[in-house]
Amino acid sequence: MHVHSYEKIWLALGLGLILLLIGSVTYGAVGPGVSMVAADQPTVDPTALDEDDRFAEPRVEQVGENEYEAYVVAYQFGFEPDPIVIPANSTVTFMVTSRDVTHGFEVVGTNANTMVIPGEVSTLTVETGGPTEYGVICNEYCGAAHHGMEATIEVVPQDEFESSTGGSTDSGGSTDGDGSGGDQ
Amino acid sequence: MTATADAPATTSPDATNEPVTNEDDPDGDGDGAATPEGTFYDRFPAEARIVRATFLGAFLAFAIGTTFGIIQTLHRTGIARPFSSVDYYTFLTAHGVFLVLSFTIFFLVGVFTWALVRSLDRPLVNTRFSWAWYGLMAVGMTLTGITILAGFTSAVDLSADVLFTFYAPLQAHPLFYGGLAVFLVGTWLAGLDWWRTYLAWRRENPDERIPLQTFMVLTTTIMWYVATSALAISVLFFLLPWSLGLIETVNPTLTRTLFWFFGHPVVYFWLMPAYLLWYTVLPSIAGGRLFSDPLARVVFVLFLLLSTPVGIHHQYLDPGIAEGFKFVSMTNTMFLLLPSLLTAFTVVASVEYGARVRGGTGLFGWLRTLPWRDPAFTGMMLAGLMFAAGGYSGMVNAGMNINYLIHNTIWVPGHFHLTVGTAVALTFMAATYWLWPQITNKPIYSKQIGLAQVVLWFAGMALMSNAMHAQGLLGAPRRTAEPEYAGFEYGTAFGGFQELNVQIAIGGTILFASAVLFLSNVVLTMGNSRTDGLAETISEPISGPEDAPLVLDNIRLWGGIAVLLVLLAYALPIVAIIQRGGLFGPGGEAFPMVLDALSILVDRAPDAIALLTDRAVDALGGGRLGGWP
Amino acid sequence: MGTTDSEQTAAGLIEDPKSFDPKGTLALILVYFCILVTMWVYIYFVEFLGNDLIVVG
Numbered sequence: 077m078h079v080h081s082y083e084k085i086w087l088a089l090g091l092g093l094i095l096l097l098i099g100s101v102t103y104g105a106v107g108p109g110v111s112m113v114a115a116d117q118p119t120v121d122p123t124a125l126d127e128d129d130r131f132a133e134p135r136v137e138q139v140g141e142n143e144y145e146a147y148v149v150a151y152q153f154g155f156e157p158d159p160i161v162i163p164a165n166s167t168v169t170f171m172v173t174s175r176d177v178t179h180g181f182e183v184v185g186t187n188a189n190t191m192v193i194p195g196e197v198s199t200l201t202v203e204t205g206g207p208t209e210y211g212v213i214c215n216e217y218c219g220a221a222h223h224g225m226e227a228t229i230e231v232v233p234q235d236e237f238e239s240s241t242g243g244s245t246d247s248g249g250s251t252d253g254d255g256s257g258g259d260q
Numbered sequence: 261m262t263a264t265a266d267a268p269a270t271t272s273p274d275a276t277n278e279p280v281t282n283e284d285d286p287d288g289d290g291d292g293a294a295t296p297e298g299t300f301y302d303r304f305p306a307e308a309r310i311v312r313a314t315f316l317g318a319f320l321a322f323a324i325g326t327t328f329g330i331i332q333t334l335h336r337t338g339i340a341r342p343f344s345s346v347d348y349y350t351f352l353t354a355h356g357v358f359l360v361l362s363f364t365i366f367f368l369v370g371v372f373t374w375a376l377v378r379s380l381d382r383p384l385v386n387t388r389f390s391w392a393w394y395g396l397m398a399v400g401m402t403l404t405g406i407t408i409l410a411g412f413t414s415a416v417d418l419s420a421d422v423l424f425t426f427y428a429p430l431q432a433h434p435l436f437y438g439g440l441a442v443f444l445v446g447t448w449l450a451g452l453d454w455w456r457t458y459l460a461w462r463r464e465n466p467d468e469r470i471p472l473q474t475f476m477v478l479t480t481t482i483m484w485y486v487a488t489s490a491l492a493i494s495v496l497f498f499l500l501p502w503s504l505g506l507i508e509t510v511n512p513t514l515t516r517t518l519f520w521f522f523g524h525p526v527v528y529f530w531l532m533p534a535y536l537l538w539y540t541v542l543p544s545i546a547g548g549r550l551f552s553d554p555l556a557r558v559v560f561v562l563f564l565l566l567s568t569p570v571g572i573h574h575q576y577l578d579p580g581i582a583e584g585f586k587f588v589s590m591t592n593t594m595f596l597l598l599p600s601l602l603t604a605f606t607v608v609a610s611v612e613y614g615a616r617v618r619g620g621t622g623l624f625g626w627l628r629t630l631p632w633r634d635p636a637f638t639g640m641m642l643a644g645l646m647f648a649a650g651g652y653s654g655m656v657n658a659g660m661n662i663n664y665l666i667h668n669t670i671w672v673p674g675h676f677h678l679t680v681g682t683a684v685a686l687t688f689m690a691a692t693y694w695l696w697p698q699i700t701n702k703p704i705y706s707k708q709i710g711l712a713q714v715v716l717w718f719a720g721m722a723l724m725s726n727a728m729h730a731q732g733l734l735g736a737p738r739r740t741a742e743p744e745y746a747g748f749e750y751g752t753a754f755g756g757f758q759e760l761n762v763q764i765a766i767g768g769t770i771l772f773a774s775a776v777l778f779l780s781n782v783v784l785t786m787g788n789s790r791t792d793g794l795a796e797t798i799s800e801p802i803s804g805p806e807d808a809p810l811v812l813d814n815i816r817l818w819g820g821i822a823v824l825l826v827l828l829a830y831a832l833p834i835v836a837i838i839q840r841g842g843l844f845g846p847g848g849e850a851f852p853m854v855l856d857a858l859s860i861l862v863d864r865a866p867d868a869i870a871l872l873t874d875r876a877v878d879a880l881g882g883g884r885l886g887g888w889p
Numbered sequence: 890m891g892t893t894d895s896e897q898t899a900a901g902l903i904e905d906p907k908s909f910d911p912k913g914t915l916a917l918i919l920v921y922f923c924i925l926v927t928m929w930v931y932i933y934f935v936e937f938l939g940n941d942l943i944v945v946g
Contacts, residue, residue, distance in 0.1 A: 082910065097929065100934075101662070178427045186735075215738070615913075665937045
């Protein structure tokens with residue numbers, strides 16, 4: 077088959093471009109360590125989130141030294157908790173699920189962005205910087221009032237975080253607390 | 261072998277005499293099969309009527325879709341909000357379905373019918389069968405359209421505000437899914453019609469190469485069968501029975517994955533008729549010749565192989581799908597850049613040949629000698645230029661982890677308004693100025709209006725799409741009636757959110773004006789009387805099919821490999837999704853998108869009571885396991 | 890193939906189309922290539938990796 081030499085040059089450059097693109101993405105994964113939302117949590121029953129001790133009472137909880145987990149429920153048309161208060165200069169894992177339809181969870185102007193699909197738990201681990209505030213929006217159409225679905229994230233100094241959440245960050249009390257508090 | 265052997269011998273002398281208009285091409289190698297005397301209408305009047313009907317169907321959808329487009333543009337940017345923000349989603353659903361399913365696919369079946377019959381130089385086997393598939397497509401799309409438009413009124417209990425992706429558990433009326441299924445069957449029969457006609461031609465011409473245009477039609481059709489199989493499974497086995505209440509739940513991740521199994525190749529389905537026109541019509545309009553027939557075939561084979569096993573790149577940020585599957589999908593997607601990059605070279609070189617033959621000189625000076633006053637030429641060239649820009653945002657969309665930056669932001673519609681909204685739509689409009697006289701014997705009412713129209717489309721889209729990309733980088737979401745929020749302000753880069761809104765609104769208004777000009781021109785053209793002497797010819801390639809290895813024409817082989825690649829890319833993810841969440845999902849409810857609150861109450865009250873009873877019983881019985889796998 | 894620029898005249902191209910070297914196309918497409926690479930490097934390494942809240946897990 078006859079291919080013009082210029083077109084061969086172009087083909088080689090095209091292959092080079094593809095390698096550059098795949099290479100960049102791979103670098104992002106191994107260098108800065110960007111990791112994808114994936115299948116690391118078992119599925120949940122979206123109609124029975126009150127039986128799941130993470131989502132019965134959506135909250136932010138300390139799980140290790142300077143490590144926190146934020147359990148967030150997306151619903152038509154909001155997020156719980158709101159605001160989501162997280163400590164500055166810490167590692168925070170968002171675990172987000174939906175109790176109704178498919179939503180999005182986008183921290184506006186940042187890379188924290190995920191689909192929220194009923195039955196699945198999306199996990200995103202980020203490292204926070206200094207105190208600031210972010211908007212959170214649903215970026216997947218979820219019904220008639222989709223455009224009103226928003227929340228805020230407040231990144232507060234560590235000491236302020238501890239005083240604001242008080243006892244509820246201690247892992248012991250939460251399971252007890254949510255069963256009675258959430259339903260009644 | 262006689263015909264093939266005679267091809268190289270005859271091509272060169274022919275070319276020497278007549279590089280632009282080919283005198284005779286008896287071998288039917290696809291590029292000069294039509295004799296210079298007579299238009300398509302003269303030669304195949306029955307087929308011409310079918311092509312005309314499909315185009316009119318496409319233009320009707322275009323008229324509705326673009327009208328909704330301008331309403332959305334002005335609503336979203338806050339310039340004018342005469343309708344409620346709830347109705348916005350009805351407009352958005354209709355805009356998507358009418359433009360990306362109805363407009364594109366009706367035009368596609370017209371172009372393909374024309375290209376196949378023209379390049380085989382043979383009528384369709386049975387035009388009654390052709391009218392049958394046309395009828396099915398029209399009825400199906402009408403049903404789906406009615407369920408969407410009924411969303412504007414609460415008088416009828418129909419609605420489908422589910423957008424064109426219809427992600428469960430948002431639930432549309434059964435007629436929405438049913439109409440889609442009927443439409444799909446119509447397109448399948450259209451493909452069958454083309455294949456039957458090809459096979460009849462093959463019996464009459466056992467030794468000839470498949471003409472290039474027919475080759476493009478056949479490979480694209482196979483791609484369509486592969487791609488739509490998943491949509492059919494999703495609609496017929498899950499969504500339709502679910503909307504009828506026959507099954508209680510579906511697995512949202514599964515139906516979503518099946519949608520995108522279909523949803524990515526469908527973009528190539530829109531694009532392939534544009535490619536067909538760029539490869540076979542554009543060089544002739546430019547006075548050039550296709551640079552390489554073999555590479556055109558290679559490109560279509562690559563699309564057949566690679567356009568389906570990539571759909572998971574729409575799900576990079578989905579939970580429940582392992583990172584490895586996403587990476588595989590990304591590498592496949594990146595290699596899909598190749599056929600488009602090759603196309604850019606081949607098509608531009610074909611046009612450059614025309615410019616050089618016209619006496620064009622210099623490294624870039626030859627561009628000046630091209631027929632820029634011809635709306636068909638200018639429209640297709642501008643469409644190609646926009647596709648090059650869309651190639652950039654497409655690369656970004658394909659990059660797995662960079663998806664965090666732009667996923668579900670308005671960057672994404674910014675991208676596909678360059679690709680389907682310009683590369684495809686503008687090519688279709690430009691091609692109409694060339695094709696319409698061929699299929700009706702009526703000259704275009706005004707080529708000047710046509711020229712203004714294609715330039716306006718380009719300008720409007722440049723403005724609108726650029727601003728959409730920029731807003732996307734600020735984090736503004738797609739698919740929302742009111743992108744301004746109470747809790748935060750967008751960043752100020754690229755001129756800031758409000759200034760970009762103004763650009764979007766101006767761009768959208770220009771686009772709408774362009775659409776009105778196009779449609780008026782078509783309507784006025786229909787009022788012209790039929791004349792003679794409108795016949796256009798398609799020039800011979802410089803490097804013809806005789807240079808293409810025979811194996812390229814083995815469509816059965818490529819189809820087989822395509823299916824294999826799809827199985828490799830999808831079998832494991834789909835099994836994993838079903839293992840995780842079950843065939844019918846980990847539970848949950850349906851959310852019918854009926855706007856009338858009263859009917860929601862009436863519809864859902866029994867379910868709600870049942871659910872409450874269920875819960876109460878469970879509570880008394882000591883809790884239940886729920887849907888844990 | 891291998892023709893010099895002087896041979897690429899209109900008449901010469903009609904005479905022997907296979908001698909056509911699309912150097913204008915090659916030039917255009919190299920410009921496009923440079924734009925693509927530059928804009929990719931910008932959006933990936935500046936806009937994306939320089940953004941807040943990198944997802945690391």
